[in-house]
Amino acid sequence: MLRVHSLNAFYDRTQVLHDINLRVDEREIVGLVGANGAGKSSTLLSIAGIKTRMEVVRNNIAKVIQEKGNARAARILSLGSGPAREVELFLAGASLKNRRAEFTLIDQEQSALSYAVEKTYPHVLNTKGQARVQCLNMSFTDILRGTGSLASLPPQDLIYSVGLIDYLADRRAHALARRLYETLAPGGLLIIGNMNETALSNLWPMEFITDWTLYYRSDAQMIAWTEGLDPEMARTELESTERVRLLFVRKR
Numbered sequence: 001m002l003r004v005h006s007l008n009a010f011y012d013r014t015q016v017l018h019d020i021n022l023r024v025d026e027r028e029i030v031g032l033v034g035a036n037g038a039g040k041s042s043t044l045l046s047i048a049g050i051k052t053r054m055e056v057v058r059n060n061i062a063k064v065i066q067e068k069g070n071a072r073a074a075r076i077l078s079l080g081s082g083p084a085r086e087v088e089l090f091l092a093g094a095s096l097k098n099r100r101a102e103f104t105l106i107d108q109e110q111s112a113l114s115y116a117v118e119k120t121y122p123h124v125l126n127t128k129g130q131a132r133v134q135c136l137n138m139s140f141t142d143i144l145r146g147t148g149s150l151a152s153l154p155p156q157d158l159i160y161s162v163g164l165i166d167y168l169a170d171r172r173a174h175a176l177a178r179r180l181y182e183t184l185a186p187g188g189l190l191i192i193g194n195m196n197e198t199a200l201s202n203l204w205p206m207e208f209i210t211d212w213t214l215y216y217r218s219d220a221q222m223i224a225w226t227e228g229l230d231p232e233m234a235r236t237e238l239e240s241t242e243r244v245r246l247l248f249v250r251k252r
């Protein structure tokens with residue numbers, strides 16, 4: 001049912017998981033037990049592809065800020081941000097030099113946004129005004145209806161949504177991708193993550209744990225969201241566990 005071979009994971013250069021092997025057979029229930037910091041969450045997040053998709057996003061945050069130069073702050077928006085751990089980790093490890101960044105986190109859960117603010121705030125203070133994090137407590141349905149505050153935001157250099165669109169049927173996913181693309185600045189980058197469709201069974205461990213149902217999507221299904229948009233570039237790529245497919249769309 002679930003097999004893991006030689007799983008290694010790193011936070012930056014620090015190795016936190018060393019050659020983990022795991023096997024869970026059908027009808028077996030397995031508990032993961034360990035002290036705080038032993039690596040229980042890192043193991044589950046790595047198996048589910050969550051940690052690696054977060055790393056892809058974090059690398060792109062760094063790239064976009066670097067590319068933006070120092071003319072103005074890079075504007076970065078996360079939809080369905082949850083606790084925005086990638087922003088926290090980026091700010092904790094970043095040396096912005098003379099670059100500036102403005103992050104906008106959107107989530108329908110106030111508690112997720114409060115947590116994100118609590119975690120990012122000390123790092124924001126350390127940047128001495130070079131980074132800002134603002135939150136919008138709203139649903140993507142407001143975005144689709146054109147209500148909510150998205151319309152008042154300036155065009156964004158990077159918009160990403162990972163861990164949300166997997167729950168949406170194709171018509172809504174397509175409409176949302178289109179709306180996010182419209183919110184990009186010229187040359188801006190849209191990244192959308194979705195669980196990958198494979199020929200083999202690819203049930204995400206969280207589906208067992210939480211009883212959520214996800215849409216698994218292929219390259220063609222995600223590229224189809226860019227129909228009629230005329231982007232400079234649209235491609236998908238798998239993160240290293242191959243569980244999560246990421247759509248990259250660059251606006252002209």
Ligand SMILES: C[S@@+](CC[C@H](N)C(=O)[O-])C[C@H]1O[C@@H](n2cnc3c(N)ncnc32)[C@H](O)[C@@H]1O
Nearest residue numbers: 080081082107108109112138139140162163164
């Ligand atoms: C699985 S989490 C993903 C969090 C984060 N992006 C990540 O990759 O770890 C999904 C997030 O989407 C948010 N969400 C769910 N429905 C939403 C909606 N209708 N509008 C905005 N956010 C929503 C949830 O509150 C949750 O924080």
